[in-house]
Every structure is written in C-alpha cells, then in structure tokens.
Amino acid sequence: MPFWSRPHPGIVSTEMLGEMFEMQDLFAATKFGRIHMLTAGSGEPLLLLHSNGGSAYEYEHVIEPLSRKFHVIAWDMPGQGDSDPLLRHFSVREYADAVVDLMDVLKIEKATVSGASIGGAVCVALGAHHADRMKKLFITECPYRSPAEWAGNWANTEANYAPVTQTIDRVKPRLRHVDDHLMTRWNIDRAKAGSKTCLSVMWALREYDIAADIRKVPAGQVLVYGDRSPTVAKAETFRSELKNPGFHIIENCGHFPMIDDPEKFVAIIEQEAA
Numbered sequence: 326m327p328f329w330s331r332p333h334p335g336i337v338s339t340e341m342l343g344e345m346f347e348m349q350d351l352f353a354a355t356k357f358g359r360i361h362m363l364t365a366g367s368g369e370p371l372l373l374l375h376s377n378g379g380s381a382y383e384y385e386h387v388i389e390p391l392s393r394k395f396h397v398i399a400w401d402m403p404g405q406g407d408s409d410p411l412l413r414h415f416s417v418r419e420y421a422d423a424v425v426d427l428m429d430v431l432k433i434e435k436a437t438v439s440g441a442s443i444g445g446a447v448c449v450a451l452g453a454h455h456a457d458r459m460k461k462l463f464i465t466e467c468p469y470r471s472p473a474e475w476a477g478n479w480a481n482t483e484a485n486y487a488p489v490t491q492t493i494d495r496v497k498p499r500l501r502h503v504d505d506h507l508m509t510r511w512n513i514d515r516a517k518a519g520s521k522t523c524l525s526v527m528w529a530l531r532e533y534d535i536a537a538d539i540r541k542v543p544a545g546q547v548l549v550y551g552d553r554s555p556t557v558a559k560a561e562t563f564r565s566e567l568k569n570p571g572f573h574i575i576e577n578c579g580h581f582p583m584i585d586d587p588e589k590f591v592a593i594i595e596q597e598a599a
Contacts, residue, residue, distance in 0.1 A: 346389050350407075353430045357423040358409030361401040366392030369460070370436040371594070372424065373399040374444030376466070376581070377526045378486065380406030380514040383441070386587040394595060395437070400427065402443070404525070405518040414525050417443075417533040421450035425458055437598050439463035442556075442580065443526050449535055452542035461598050462542070465549040466580050468530060469559040475531040486523040489515050499555075501577060501585040536566070544568035547597045551578030551585060571597045 348365045363381040365388050375383040381399035391397050403423055404411035415423075424447060428436060437460045440448040445467025452462050470478070485495075490512050497503050515523070548570050550557045557574065564572050573593050578585040 346392070348388060348392075352407075353427055355423065355426045355430055357403045357415075357419075357426060358412075360403065360409075360423070360427050361407035362427075363388060363399045364397060365389065366394070366396045368392075368395045370428075370431075370433045371395035371397050371598075372428075372436050372438045373397065373583075374402065374424070374438065374440030374447055375399070375405075376442035376444060378405070378515045378518050378523045379511075380517065382406075382510055382514065383581065384583050387583050387591050390587070390591045391594065395598075398427075398431070400424075402447075404522040406514060407517070411522050411525060415529060417446050417450050417529050417535075418454065420447045420529070421454060424451060425455050428458060434458070435460050437461045437463070437594075439465060439594060440467075441465040441583065442467065443530060446530055446533060446535060448546075449538050449542060450533075452546060453538035454541075456541075456543050459543075462546040463549060463594060463597070464546060464563075465582060466551065466554055466556050467535075467548075467563070468556050469535060469563045470531075472531075479531075482527050483524065486527060487520045489520055491515065499579045500581055501579060507584070539563070539566045542567060545570070547571035547573070547593070549573045549575070549582055549590070549593060551575050551580060551582050553578060554580045556580065 348363050351362050351364055353360045371391060373384045375381060380401045384399045388397050388399060401408040402420060403415060435458055438448055438451060445464040448462045448464045451459055493503055493508055496511060546567060548564055550560045552574050560574065564570055575582050575586050575589050582590045
C-alpha cells in the first residue's frame with residue numbers, strides 16, 4: 326500500500342449542513358520520506374502547503390469549508406509536522422519535487438495548489454518546473470527578497486527560528502488574534518520541526534533564485550497577501566513580474582490569512598479556482 330491512515334481525534338459537527346464532517350490523517354510513502362497529511366472532501370484535488378515551522382494544522386479553520394467543493398490535502402512538508410525528518414538540506418525546487426511525488430503516490434494527475442510563505446515559494450517552483458501538473462497556483466505571503474535583503478535580515482531570521490518555543494508577545498505581531506489554543510499548536514509544530522530544519526528552510530529561501538522562476542510561471546496564477554504582513558511591501562513588485570495574476574490583499578490580516586480571515590481565504594480560492 327502506498328499510503329495508510331490513522332483515526333483523526335476530531336470529528337467536527339457541521340450544523341449548517343446538518344451532517345458530520347470527518348477529517349482523516351494519512352501517511353504516504355514517497356521518495357522524500359513518509360509524508361503526513363490531513364484530508365477531507367471528494368471533489369477536485371486542492372493541496373495546501375503550510376509555512377515554515379508549521380504543519381497541516383495551519384489550515385484547520387479552512388479544511389472543512391474547502392472540502393465542500395474540493396478533495397483537500399494539507400501536507401506536512403518533509404522535515405516538519407508528522408512527516409519524516411530531513412536527513413539533509415532540501416532546496417525549494419526539491420520541496421516542489423516532493424509535492425509532485427506525493428501527487429504521483431496519490432494518483433493525482435493535476436491539482437490546484439495553495440502555499441503560504443515557504444509554501445508560496447514552492448508554488449512558484451511548481452509553476453516554473455511542473456506547470457503541466459498544476460491547474461491553479463495560490464501564492465500566499467511569499468517572501469521576495471534580493472540576496473542583499475536576505476543577508477541584511479539574517480540576524481532577525483535566526484532570532485525567529487533558532488529558539489523553538491516562542492512567547493505570545495513574539496507571535497502577536499504576525500496574527501490578528503492569538504489565544505491559548507493557537508499558541509499550543511504553534512509551539513508543538515515548531516518543536517516537531519526543530520530549529521535546524523526551520524533554518525534549513527530559510528536557507529533554501531535565501532538560496533532560491535525566485536526572480537528567475539517567476540518569469541517561467543504560466544499566466545493566470547493568484548497572489549494573496551495580508552495588509553499587515555512582513556511580506557506585503559514587495560507585493561506590487563511580485564505582481565508586476567507575474568503574467569496576468571489574480572491579486573488579493575486582505576484587510577487587517579497578517580502573515581497567515583488562513584488563520585486571520587478563513588472566510589475570506591476560502592472565498593478567494595473558491596472564486597479564483599472556478
């Protein structure tokens with residue numbers, strides 16, 4: 326069997342529809358190690374790629390509504406969540422190859438993919454190198470920095486990712502609302518990834534020639550930003566270099582639109598993927 330499942334601890338009641346919603350844990354054996362994912366729904370495939378130090382649970386507020394129209398697959402990227410640990414450094418291109426390998430294992434010929442932060446960079450690599458497997462890409466909160474900007478900000482990057490556990494004061498500026506549930510999940514996910522893996526991901530972003538790959542991405546993809554995010558300053562530059570993109574800036578939103586404004590996030594995907 327290429328993949329297997331375990332019972333998910335939560336079955337969420339959907340009162341509006343008068344039925345029960347079930348989300349499954351699955352594991353897939355891939356060339357990049359065992360990949361963990363949360364899945365729900367039975368429509369066209371929609372892959373969700375989380376940010377660095379996170380997991381599939383980053384999308385826990387949007388999986389249920391998206392599953393009404395899509396077969397949702399939220400992965401734990403290699404080295405993070407419950408996926409196998411990294412045994413070496415991966416490039417952004419290799420993370421994109423891992424997405425395609427997971428699609429092969431799941432027998433998905435073509436998919437819509439939405440990725441946040443590092444997941445957004447992976448979407449760019451998917452569009453540049455695996456366009457024939459992509460239906461639509463949602464590039465969310467993707468950093469777009471020059472080598473000099475990466476070098477100049479590296480001390481802050483290390484300060485953010487070397488300590489595994491973060492305080493609520495450190496997290497608050499990046500989100501609209503922070504509560505105990507979010508902080509518990511946040512630090513569990515960061516602990517699972519660990520500082521070495523998180524910093525390896527940041528090196529992958531720093532080494533990635535995103536400007537070159539942006540020019541290879543087919544027209545008609547979608548950019549999503551929060552107006553209070555650390556990446557929105559480059560949103561117009563990113564937009565100008567993509568071919569005819571959809572473009573959305575969500576008000577009163579930080580680096581995690583799927584958490585800050587799940588209804589708007591879902592609406593954008595439903596609208597642009599139609």
